Amino acid sequence: MKKKISIAIPCYRSESTIGRLTEEITKEMKKHKEFSYEIILVNDCSPDNTFNIIADLARKDEHIIAYDLSKNFGESSALMAAFSKASGDYIVRMDDDGEHDPKYLFQLIDKLEEGYDYVCAEFKNYHHTLYKRIGSKFNYWFLTKMMDIPSCSIMSSYNVTRRYVINEILKYENPKPYIDGMVWAVTTKTASVPIEHGYRYAGESGYNFSKSVALWLNGVTSFSIKPLRLASLSGFIFAFCGFVIGLIVIIDKLIHPEVEAGWTSMFATLLFIGGFIMIFLGLIGEYVGRGYLISNHIPQYVIREEVRKEKAKGSKK
Numbered sequence: 540m541k542k543k544i545s546i547a548i549p550c551y552r553s554e555s556t557i558g559r560l561t562e563e564i565t566k567e568m569k570k571h572k573e574f575s576y577e578i579i580l581v582n583d584c585s586p587d588n589t590f591n592i593i594a595d596l597a598r599k600d601e602h603i604i605a606y607d608l609s610k611n612f613g614e615s616s617a618l619m620a621a622f623s624k625a626s627g628d629y630i631v632r633m634d635d636d637g638e639h640d641p642k643y644l645f646q647l648i649d650k651l652e653e654g655y656d657y658v659c660a661e662f663k664n665y666h667h668t669l670y671k672r673i674g675s676k677f678n679y680w681f682l683t684k685m686m687d688i689p690s691c692s693i694m695s696s697y698n699v700t701r702r703y704v705i706n707e708i709l710k711y712e713n714p715k716p717y718i719d720g721m722v723w724a725v726t727t728k729t730a731s732v733p734i735e736h737g738y739r740y741a742g743e744s745g746y747n748f749s750k751s752v753a754l755w756l757n758g759v760t761s762f763s764i765k766p767l768r769l770a771s772l773s774g775f776i777f778a779f780c781g782f783v784i785g786l787i788v789i790i791d792k793l794i795h796p797e798v799e800a801g802w803t804s805m806f807a808t809l810l811f812i813g814g815f816i817m818i819f820l821g822l823i824g825e826y827v828g829r830g831y832l833i834s835n836h837i838p839q840y841v842i843r844e845e846v847r848k849e850k851a852k853g854s855k856k
Contacts, residue, residue: 544568544576544648544699545627549617553635554588556740560637561596561603567641568602578603579621584611594846601848609841615716620840622705631699632718637740639697646732647699653730657722659698661731693731694719714837773815 546564550557561578568576580603582590590607597605606620622630629648633639643660650658700722708721722729 541573541575542629543627544574544629544631545621545625546576546578546631546633547581547618547621547625548578548633548635549581549583549614549621550589550593550635551583551585551611551614551617552587552589553585554592556636557589557593558596559740560633560635560641561600563637563641564633564644565600565602567644571645576602577625577627579606579624580604581606581617581621582608583614583617584608590844594844597846598848603847605846606842607844607846609843612840613715615718616714616840618718619709619716620842622709625705628702629699630702630705632696634696638737640735640737643697643732643734644699646734647697650730650732651699651701654728655730656704656726656728657698657700658730658732659693659695661693661733662695662697662736663733664736693729695731712836712839714839716839773819 548557548560553560557580561580564578568574578600580593580596582593582605584607590605593603593605594607597603604624606624608617608620612620618632629651631644631647633641639660647658647660704722704725707725708716708718711721
């Protein structure tokens with residue numbers, strides 16, 4: 540029996556790219572008759588004509604299924620929707636803009652079949668802006684420290700994962716899922732394959748600074764309590780420094796009673812410590828807020844519509 544590959548693609552502002560991408564995927568899959576496949580396209584409430592285009596693709600090709608989300612839930616939630624509908628033995632995750640070239644797809648799958656659970660692309664030359672490259676490196680470095688991921692490990696949004704790992708990920712109920720973290724919570728049998736980073740077919744990336752920060756914060760608070768421990772450690776350090784400085788001020792005042800107290804330095808110190816307190820209070824609030832959202836069963840996604848090619852009358856299911 541043929542193994543099946545499910546290719547999950549979240550779509551947002553991709554009206555000018557998704558048609559070409561599915562065409563390239565189809566060409567690549569036809570070279571490998573030993574596998575069956577499906578392409579799952581999830582429109583994350585894109586404001587352009589994306590859903591009409593993917594729906595049209597689905598009506599014409601039995602291998603393509605289109606889903607429309609009821610509102611913009613975010614890329615990770617759109618992927619969770621795709622995962623929930625995937626029926627393959629291997630699930631591939633790709634972006635919708637062409638930067639993940641389908642010609643490398645089976646290099647990832649061949650590596651997975653060596654016995655790994657998760658294999659991702661290791662891009663050598665990113666075609667991103669300097670700010671985005673620096674942000675990605677910082678995000679990756681910080682998450683490896685917060686989530687105890689080995690520093691030699693690679694994560695990217697072009698990857699293939701075994702079915703059982705996806706099944707475990709789907710048990711996660713947080714309305715703000717962090718998929719890379721969930722993979723590492725399930726397995727450490729991971730690998731990467733060095734490939735070239737493709738160019739966007741058209742348009743510009745929809746990931747702005749605010750979305751990048753939100754993704755980073757999501758990863759930090761979803762799978763680690765180390766930030767809270769860092770807050771406690773910072774509190775002890777500031778308390779100790781305050782005690783030492785207090786002793787120095789008292790001794791100095793006893794030795795030099797004529798010296799005026801340094802109101803400016805005291806004010807600056809209070810602002811500095813107060814700023815840290817507010818940051819960590821906000822961090823604690825982020826954890827509490829996530830627990831509140833989970834307890835209220837806020838959905839990860841809501842599917843408004845499904846479109847697929849209708850079978851001809853009399854055909855077998």
